Amino acid sequence: xxxxxxxxxxxxxxxxxxxxxxxxxxxxxxxxxxxxxxxxxxxxxxxxxxxxxxxxxxxxxxxxxxxxxxxxxxxxxxxxxxxxxxxxxxxxxxxxxxxxxxxxxxxxxxxxxxxxxxxxxxxxxxx
Numbered sequence: 001x002x003x004x005x006x007x008x009x010x011x012x013x014x015x016x017x018x019x020x021x022x023x024x025x026x027x028x029x030x031x032x033x034x035x036x037x038x039x040x041x042x043x044x045x046x047x048x049x050x051x052x053x054x055x056x057x058x059x060x061x062x063x064x065x066x067x068x069x070x071x072x073x074x075x076x077x078x079x080x081x082x083x084x085x086x087x088x089x090x091x092x093x094x095x096x097x098x099x100x101x102x103x104x105x106x107x108x109x110x111x112x113x114x115x116x117x118x119x120x121x122x123x124x125x126x127x
Contacts, residue, residue: 046073047123048120102120
């Protein structure tokens with residue numbers, strides 16, 4: 001397959017919402033696939049992530065790890081990383097190890113309330 005000299009960048013997104021009053025995603029200490037998520041293709045080259053905080057997390061010591069394409073694409077984000085005014089952004093790059101959804105794992109404490117919009121940028125290997 002010929003590689004393009006002008007590859008196309010793709011984007012995927014997920015909404016992670018933990019809210020005790022609504023039937024949405026879970027905040028327990030386990031990996032969760034949110035109700036609204038995209039699949040990152042196998043072997044995709046993940047280049048960046050932006051995490052927009054739509055609802056700030058409740059006070060506490062909770063941290064959240066984000067995975068895409070079955071690889072961790074953030075360190076465990078704390079409340080300080082989840083600002084309501086400035087998106088959390090990191091440059092990776094990482095390579096997806098399988099076709100897998102964007103997932104979230106509360107790492108240090110149960111998350112009681114938060115709503116995050118995550119956007120992942122990637123290129124397809126071989127494009």
